[in-house]
Amino acid sequence: MCGIVGACAQRDVAPLLIEGLRRLEYRGYDSAGIALIKRGSGALTRTRVAGRVLDLVAALQPDLPEGGVGIAHTRWATHGLPNDLNAHPHVVADEVALVHNGIIENHHALREELTEGGYQFTSETDSEVAAALIQRYHAAGEDLLSAVQRALKSFVGAYAFAVLSAREPERIVACRRGSPLVVGIGIGEHFVASDVTALLPVTRQFIFLEEGDVVALERERIAIYDADGRPVERPVRTSELAPDAVERGGYRHFMHKEIYEQPAAVAETLEGRCVGGRVLDAALGNGAAELLDRTERLHIVACGTSYHAGMVARYWSEHYAGLPCEVEVASEFRYRSHVVPPGTLLLVISQSGETADVLAALREARQLGYFAVLAICNVPESSLVREADLTLLTRAGPEIGVASTKAFTTQLTALLLVVAALARRCGRAQQEAELVAALLKIPAALERTLALEPQIAALAERFVDRQHALFLGRGVHYPVALEGALKLKEISYIHAEAYPAGELKHGPLALVDEQMPVVAVAPHDDLLDKLLSNLEEVRARGGQLYVFADGAAQLRAQGRYTVIPVPDAPAAISPLIHTVPLQLLAYHVAVLRGTDVDKPRNLAKSVTVE
Numbered sequence: 001m002c003g004i005v006g007a008c009a010q011r012d013v014a015p016l017l018i019e020g021l022r023r024l025e026y027r028g029y030d031s032a033g034i035a036l037i038k039r040g041s042g043a044l045t046r047t048r049v050a051g052r053v054l055d056l057v058a059a060l061q062p063d064l065p066e067g068g069v070g071i072a073h074t075r076w077a078t079h080g081l082p083n084d085l086n087a088h089p090h091v092v093a094d095e096v097a098l099v100h101n102g103i104i105e106n107h108h109a110l111r112e113e114l115t116e117g118g119y120q121f122t123s124e125t126d127s128e129v130a131a132a133l134i135q136r137y138h139a140a141g142e143d144l145l146s147a148v149q150r151a152l153k154s155f156v157g158a159y160a161f162a163v164l165s166a167r168e169p170e171r172i173v174a175c176r177r178g179s180p181l182v183v184g185i186g187i188g189e190h191f192v193a194s195d196v197t198a199l200l201p202v203t204r205q206f207i208f209l210e211e212g213d214v215v216a217l218e219r220e221r222i223a224i225y226d227a228d229g230r231p232v233e234r235p236v237r238t239s240e241l242a243p244d245a246v247e248r249g250g251y252r253h254f255m256h257k258e259i260y261e262q263p264a265a266v267a268e269t270l271e272g273r274c275v276g277g278r279v280l281d282a283a284l285g286n287g288a289a290e291l292l293d294r295t296e297r298l299h300i301v302a303c304g305t306s307y308h309a310g311m312v313a314r315y316w317s318e319h320y321a322g323l324p325c326e327v328e329v330a331s332e333f334r335y336r337s338h339v340v341p342p343g344t345l346l347l348v349i350s351q352s353g354e355t356a357d358v359l360a361a362l363r364e365a366r367q368l369g370y371f372a373v374l375a376i377c378n379v380p381e382s383s384l385v386r387e388a389d390l391t392l393l394t395r396a397g398p399e400i401g402v403a404s405t406k407a408f409t410t411q412l413t414a415l416l417l418v419v420a421a422l423a424r425r426c427g428r429a430q431q432e433a434e435l436v437a438a439l440l441k442i443p444a445a446l447e448r449t450l451a452l453e454p455q456i457a458a459l460a461e462r463f464v465d466r467q468h469a470l471f472l473g474r475g476v477h478y479p480v481a482l483e484g485a486l487k488l489k490e491i492s493y494i495h496a497e498a499y500p501a502g503e504l505k506h507g508p509l510a511l512v513d514e515q516m517p518v519v520a521v522a523p524h525d526d527l528l529d530k531l532l533s534n535l536e537e538v539r540a541r542g543g544q545l546y547v548f549a550d551g552a553a554q555l556r557a558q559g560r561y562t563v564i565p566v567p568d569a570p571a572a573i574s575p576l577i578h579t580v581p582l583q584l585l586a587y588h589v590a591v592l593r594g595t596d597v598d599k600p601r602n603l604a605k606s607v608t609v610e
């Protein structure tokens with residue numbers, strides 16, 4: 001989703017703003033822009049283009065513009081097409097420049113009001129509404145800070161802004177409500193960005209703004225005000241992320257690197273959390289033991305890949321802990337009536353911890369009678385972590401590829417830890433010990449699975465000119481099939497659907513012919529025989545079968561039936577092991593099709609709008 005970077009420094013800031021944008025590219029965007037205040041004249045310059053940061057750099061040639069104060073932006077279109085005019089920064093009256101993340105929900109009414117007052121809009125965006133309103137107050141005599149504070153009172157929605165004024169050439173005013181924003185502290189220079197990764201080359205010291213905060217930044221000064229306009233102090237934290245944490249290393253794509261990081265990421269997620277066959281309650285934070293003791297059932301809420309992790313956890317919760325569990329996508333959860341039985345723990349899963357639907361669901365849930373909220377999240381400083389009662393952090397490190405890979409397998413690891421801790425409380429200590437033993441085997445099993453890559457890369461060639469694909473699984477491997485289909489569709493743009501294999505004959509079988517590749521997840525479990533019968537239904541209709549099966553399943557390839565052997569692993573961790581080959585398949589198909597693997601069209605990494 002959109003990215004903001006801003007800087008106030010002695011030196012020219014354009015190169016570091018461009019580098020910041022480059023580091024935010026992973027969030028997904030379709031246009032980019034920059035505004036700077038020229039030293040001496042105080043004039044505002046602005047350049048913006050539909051396209052990539054590289055296109056912006058080309059538009060800025062032969063030399064990057066000078067200026068020690070500037071803001072820059074990558075836009076992911078929500079209101080208006082991804083074209084030059086809708087790109088940020090928006091400049092009003094050659095005086096005020098603004099970049100914006102998020103959505104101003106009441107922009108129609110404000111647009112009408114501003115138009116009646118004589119303002120002529122040049123874009124279709126809600127962001128220009130904000131720029132125009134701030135400039136109106138500024139032109140009427142208010143300084144930039146008060147103009148922003150006053151304008152904020154009119155906005156409904158979720159947003160983060162950074163604003164410049166040619167009349168106050170030394171400062172940036174920025175604010176956040178609903179969209180993340182951090183302040184970076186350098187020596188004699190200050191920065192602002194929507195994500196720490198943008199600023200890692202220039203600082204490791206950060207202030208994470210709270211909801212409603214407004215900050216006025218100058219080279220030597222930072223003043224923060226809360227939502228009521230009172231001056232406040234916020235703690236300075238040191239990021240432990242290395243500046244190269246977001247580099248690709250020797251890999252061609254971030255997604256490829258992140259697939260390979262999974263054994264280490266899972267090992268990190270387990271580190272220090274299990275001792276002597278038990279999960280340490282303290283891994284979930286202070287007071288975890290008491291809240292887990294009270295848990296009689298789980299409700300899980302998440303989106304996309306994180307939702308698939310939740311679906312796997314439902315099977316685990318009921319099978320291993322004997323605890324009832326329901327799972328729902330966050331965007332639906334918000335808009336229906338709920339019956340929350342006593343003793344229900346809400347478990348919220350999000351890689352970024354900034355997904356608007358997830359945060360809104362959590363806030364909604366606060367009114368509904370859940371006794372506590374447990375977050376599984378990959379970003380320690382995120383809004384989700386701040387708002388939950390308990391947190392279990394996945395330690396996957398920054399995930400840059402838009403398609404989630406290591407976030408998913410570390411979420412599954414964290415969820416299995418939670419289920420193991422709950423199993424003990426349900427009188428199943430033996431079960432807990434078995435789950436812990438299985439958990440510790442994941443990193444090595446994932447390493448073995450990655451060794452399948454050459455075989456899967458060859459298989460990808462058979463998918464490259466297909467329009468559609470079906471993915472099948474049963475039981476706990478049905479969500480794995482869903483995740484495989486999601487990966488394929490989002491990065492290769494091949495239409496892929498996943499079904500519980502038993503559903504095939506209730507409709508989707510009509511799609512099966514010689515042109516339809518059907519991918520099946522077939523581990524050796526209680527449902528294998530059932531699954532094999534379903535696969536026969538496909539074979540009888542000429543479908544091309546690609547079956548991912550562990551050795552114990554003892555499947556043999558023949559004719560249009562290709563078997564890809566997956567390493568054997570304990571049943572509890574089989575969903576993780578069977579996910580990796582599907583990630584690799586999607587990756588290689590996308591590479592062969594020449595898509596933008598790390599930044600697939602129309603998608604954003606962190607979905608901070610509803």
Ligand code: F6R
Nearest residue numbers: 304305306350351352355403404
């Ligand atoms: C798919 C993908 C998305 C995210 C979803 C939720 O590869 O990455 O489906 O899983 O947008 O994001 P988080 O987990 O950050 O809440």
